[in-house]
Amino acid sequence: MDNRKRVLVTGAGRGIGKAIASQLGMDGFEVVLHYRKSADGVNEAIKNIKENNSTAYSLCFDVCDRENTQKILDEDIEKNGSYYGVVCNAGITADAAFPMMSSLDWDNVIDTNLTGFFNVVHPCIMPMIAAHKGGRIIAISSVSGIIGNRGQVNYSASKAGLIGAVKALAVEVGKRNITVNAIAPGLIETDMAELDETVKKEILKLIPLKRMGQVQEVASLASFLMSDNASYITRQVISIDGGMQ
Numbered sequence: 363m364d365n366r367k368r369v370l371v372t373g374a375g376r377g378i379g380k381a382i383a384s385q386l387g388m389d390g391f392e393v394v395l396h397y398r399k400s401a402d403g404v405n406e407a408i409k410n411i412k413e414n415n416s417t418a419y420s421l422c423f424d425v426c427d428r429e430n431t432q433k434i435l436d437e438d439i440e441k442n443g444s445y446y447g448v449v450c451n452a453g454i455t456a457d458a459a460f461p462m463m464s465s466l467d468w469d470n471v472i473d474t475n476l477t478g479f480f481n482v483v484h485p486c487i488m489p490m491i492a493a494h495k496g497g498r499i500i501a502i503s504s505v506s507g508i509i510g511n512r513g514q515v516n517y518s519a520s521k522a523g524l525i526g527a528v529k530a531l532a533v534e535v536g537k538r539n540i541t542v543n544a545i546a547p548g549l550i551e552t553d554m555a556e557l558d559e560t561v562k563k564e565i566l567k568l569i570p571l572k573r574m575g576q577v578q579e580v581a582s583l584a585s586f587l588m589s590d591n592a593s594y595i596t597r598q599v600i601s602i603d604g605g606m607q
Contacts, residue, residue, distance in 0.1 A: 366390060366391060366392040367391050367392065367446035367495075368391070368392045368393075368394060368442065368444070368445050368446055369386050369391045369392070369394065369445060369446060369498075369588065370394045370396060370421075370435075370445045370447070370448045370482070371383040371393060371396065371449040371451060372396040372425060372450055372451050372482055373396065373397070373398075373452030373453060374403075374407060374420075374451070375395070375397040375398075375399070375400020375401065375402070375407075376403045376552070376553065377550075377552035377553060378451055378547065378552060378580050378581070379449070379452070380400075380404075380406075380407050381577035381580065381581035382580070382584045383407050383411070383418070384407050384411060384581070385578070385581040385582065385584065386447075386585060386588060387407075387410070387411030387414060387416040387418055389585055389588070389589070390416060391416065391588070392417040393418040394420070394421060394438065395408060395420045395421070396421050396422070396423065396425075397420060397421075397422055398422065398423070398424050398425070398452070401422070408420060421434055421438060425474060425481050425482055426470075426473045426474055426478060426481070428477075428480075431485070432481070432485045439486070439489050443493070444489035444492065444495075445486050445497070446493075446496075446497050446498065447497060447498040447499070447588050448482065448486050448490075448497075448498075448500070449500045449502070449584060449588075450478070450479045450483065450499075450502060450524075451502040452475075452478055452482075453475045453478075453520075454471055454475065455514070455517050456470055456471050456516060456517075457513045457514055458513060459512075459513055460515045463516060471516040472516060472519065474520075476519075476520040476523040476527070479501055483499060483531075487535070491538050496539035496593075497535075497538075497540040498540070498587065498588045498592075499528075499531065499535075499543075500542075500543055500545060500584055500588065501527070501542075501545070502544075502545050502547065503524045503544040503546045504517070504518075504521040504546055504547060504548075505546050505603045505607055507522040507523075507524060507525055507546060508522070508525070508601065508607060509606075509607045521546075524544060525546075525599050528542050528543060528599070529597050532596045532597035536596055536597075541592065541595060542597065543592075543595060543596060543597070543600065545580060545587070545599075545600055546599055546600065546601045546602070546603065547575060547601075547602050547603065548575060548601065548603025548604055548606045549566075549575065549603070549604070549606070550575040550577060550580060551575065551576055551577065552577060562574075568606055569603070569604040569605060570604060570606075572604075573604065575603070583600060
């Protein structure tokens with residue numbers, strides 16, 4: 363069996379997750395790329411990782427399905443060993459003004475973005491502890507979880523909840539040499555952030571750097587937090603938002 367450290371990245375088929383998975387592969391980790399629908403993006407990332415002489419493969423499941431998520435992760439851990447790192451990136455939006463927000467939009471966003479963190483990390487944490495090799499857990503939150511955002515009460519709530527979960531879990535597992543941190547991206551250029559040009563101009567006025575961020579910039583931060591150089595950084599929320607807040 364390959365002795366490389368194994369890292370799971372959820373929502374790795376596109377955008378930030380795909381960039382993080384690709385970067386961690388370049389860093390020499392064995393990368394397990396999770397997806398629900400974006401098989402083509404995952405396969406492309408796996409091809410790129412293997413071309414850089416690293417190991418990668420994929421797992422397909424819905425992070426909202428607790429029973430199946432645990433089954434698949436348990437089977438993978440039993441076969442291939444514990445994960446050294448977990449990057450919880452899988453997430454969705456369902457924006458609407460709060461009075462018009464449906465209960466389904468609320469439930470879907472909370473279930474995916476926040477409960478999905480529990481569903482993925484919970485099966486991974488005890489094997490990580492039992493391995494006695496330390497570890498890294500990174501949750502992709504959002505600037506919306508720090509300052510709130512109009513039309514995103516559900517999304518902001520889910521991302522703020524992630525921050526609370528990260529801070530509490532970091533206290534619990536710190537003595538095991540496992541760090542737990544959150545990355546809070548601002549406006550990053552992905553298909554999830556496609557905006558009307560007028561809206562985009564208004565948002566850019568709030569960003570001192572006057573531009574959108576790039577997925578590789580977020581991936582580079584995740585790469586650092588996963589590295590040995592970040593071994594004394596835990597319980598932190600690191601914004602990458604061009605100075606938006």
